[in-house]
Amino acid sequence: MDPEKTKEEVTVDDILHILGPFGKFNVYNYMLILFPVFLAGMYSSVYNFEAMDLKYRCAVPECENETALNYTIPEHDGEKSKCLRFAPFNNRSTTNDTCSPLYFDTSTEIECDSYIYYEHHSIVKEFDLGCQDWKRSLVGTVHNAGFFISIPLTGLISDRFGRRMALVFASVANGVFGVIRAFSLNYEMFIVLEFLEPALGGGVYTACFVLALELVGPKGRVFASLLFNTMFILGGVTVTLLSWWLQSWRYLLFIIYTPSILVFVYIWILTESFRWYFSKGLYEEGLNVLQKCEKVNNVSVPKDHYDQVEKQAMRQRDARKSESLEKNQSTFKQLLLSPLIWKRLFICSFLWTASTLVYYGLSINAIELSGNSYLNYIVVIVIEAPANVCKLICLDRFGRKRVIATAFLLTALILINYGFIPAGNWSTTFYLGGKFFITLAYNSLYVFAAEVFPTNYRTTLLAICSTLGRTGSALAPQTPLLAKYYEFLPTMLFGIMAALSGILVFTLPETNNQKLPDSLKEAQEQDKQQQETEEKSTDNKTRL
Structure with a gap:
């Protein structure tokens, strides 16, 4: 093998491998x-x-007596109403005792003018x-x-x-x-x-x-x-x-x-990111970070590795500048004019929207479930821990696409069927199962989305996806209101969004064990290699 070619193939990731993660x-x-x-x-x-x-109820100025609630506050679905009270009779000559059952018309309910609060720990x-x-x-x-x-x-x-x-x-x-x-x-x-x-x-x-x-x-x-x-x-x-x-x-x-x-x-x-230093042409500062890491970790990196990485970073930066000057456009404009970037932005943004809607929606709705609201919320959060361990085990072993798509589709299957499960242990298990798989999908998406965008604008493009995706988290607090129309409408909505997301994941390239793309050109090559791999796989299946 040509030694010059070997030198050119040394990348930042090679140095990081020596330094240790x-x-x-x-x-x-x-x-x-x-x-x-x-x-x-x-x-x-x-x-x-x-x-x-x-916990609160209507204030009843005529009779603030807890023992009189049976005829001052109506009962709905086995619980005292929070927002309605019984109206006093218009003709009050029946009795002068304002705490008498005869004083209130139990056939007429009116809205509260003020409230008696039994708890004080929120802005309510x-x-x-x-x-x-x-x-x-x-x-x-x-x-x-x-x-x-x-x-x-x-x-x-x-x-x-x-x-x-x-x-x-x-x-x-x-x-x-x-x-x-x-x-x-x-x-x-x-x-x-x-x-x-x-x-x-x-x-x-x-x-x-x-x-x-x-x-x-x-x-x-x-x-x-x-x-x-x-x-x-x-x-x-x-x-x-x-x-x-x-x-x-x-x-x-x-x-x-x-x-x-x-x-x-x-x-x-x-410490600042050496990759950011390189993307800004601050090669000396970037190399200082790597050399500091080498010294602290007590490892040895061949000096020529640093020289090659610096030259490679300079070539990439010069190539980006040259391409920009030729087209009289900024690098960012080039990215936005790329169909590849638009495709990835749209798909990742939709995946993010669905993920945040389901992820935050399930957490928020858990507080509305019966039982202790704090314990409900803790259980729904803690179920994320095994989901993250599953992510650690599966993402590198089975690849980003397969794991994320499977997680989305299982989320959809569970949540769409949640409404048909009788209340009890199985119902709770299904609810937690939905949170488990959406957590697996959502947290894996952070890794996946970051890996499909080029370094020089990775944060910006990731931020665009995350920003548009926040539509889901902004709408999530409103989903408990849907339950007033149909109890399981929120979980059905979550299931449909997860199903669509699972299908869209297959349109992105696999990034498992791949070098992070540092430019638009490398991202395009990544997509091209993915297409070639899929075509070969299809041909092999056809021959069989």
């Missing part, structure tokens, strides 16, 4: 990166407890939102709508100023607006801050994920994703337990958002 250098950086991910896990769930429904009591479910569900919708701004904003900051700066900006924004929200004076102030916090800080997870992904080689990506998912789950469980213990939404917000402000120090202690 989880040496001391990466462990240090991952510990720093995973802390904001843990916080993000809390922030993604907290709105469920801020606006949790409470503080801002008097009794029987205004749309205001409660609006909290979750407004929160998730903030991601339409934050994710592309974080992506632009990440690609222009670095992954580290994007992470710090988003984390500090989370902390500042979250703490201020804890001191909201009214519902209007609260809802504005509920939007601003994720609008400026909701891109933390994406920024952290891209930085972590670019620090390891192909063999470390799935395990890195597992670490992220685990920390995210721990965040969700932690905020649930804190809410249960504190029974105060103000104390809860202050406690969980204050640490995020401290992430500001990451500007000095967190």
Whole structure:
């Protein structure tokens, strides 16, 4: 073999293989990166407890006596109504005793003017939102709508100023607006801050994920994703337990958002992505990161490897510049004019929308199930842990496409049939099964989508997918309202979206153990190789 050819084939991933995916250098950086991910896990769930429904009833000024509820408050489906009371007789000469059964017309129900709250731990009591479910569900919708701004904003900051700066900006924004929200004076102030916090800080997870992904080689990506998912789950469980213990939404917000402000120090202690340095032509800074990793991990990388990687990065950058100048277009415009990129953007965005709708929808609806709302939510979150272990085992063994498509289709099968299962243990098992498989699909999608886009605009394109996909999470808080028309309508909707997603996955290329594409040209070659493989497979089957 020609030695010159061998030299040209050395890539960054070859150096990463020598450095090892989880040496001391990466462990240090991952510990720093995973802390904001843990916080993000809390922030993604907290709105469920801020606006949790409470136990309350109509206030009956004429007779505030709990023993008189049988003839002052009507009963529907075996429970006392929250929003209706019995009207007093117009002609009250029958009796002067306002707590007498004769004082109330039990054939006439009227809406409440005010409420008696038996619990005080959510904004429902503080801002008097009794029987205004749309205001409660609006909290979750407004929160998730903030991601339409934050994710592309974080992506632009990440690609222009670095992954580290994007992470710090988003984390500090989370902390500042979250703490201020804890001191909201009214519902209007609260809802504005509920939007601003994720609008400026909701891109933390994406920024952290891209930085972590670019620090390891192909063999470390799935395990890195597992670490992220685990920390995210721990965040969700932690905020649930804190809410249960504190029974105060103000104390809860202050406690969980204050640490995020401290992430500001990451500007000095967190390592920037060498891939980002290379994409910006800062080759010396990028190589310094790799050499620092080599020193900390106490391994030896041949010097010519660094020289070859630098030359390769320079050639790729020059090729992109040359191509851009020839067509008088920016690289980003070239990407958007590429049918390949449009295809991947559309498919990944739809997959993201379906995933977030089903994933968050199942979590939110779990609070509405019978039993302890906190325990329900914890169980639905914890079921994600075995799903993430399954992802670690299956993604590299069976490939991204097969695992994700199977997970989507099994989610669809379970949730569409959920309504036909009698209430009880089997019904609960099916519900948890749906959450298990959608978690497997959704979390695998992060790895899959990141691998199909080129490095120089990976964060931006991933952010576009995630942003458009947030349509699902913005709509998810409204799905419990569908149950008022038909109890199982939410799960049927989730099943249909999952089925469509499972079919679309097959139109994307397999990325298992493939080099991350660093340019549009490499992404096109990736797609071409996939088509050739599928054609050969079809020909072989035809011959057999």
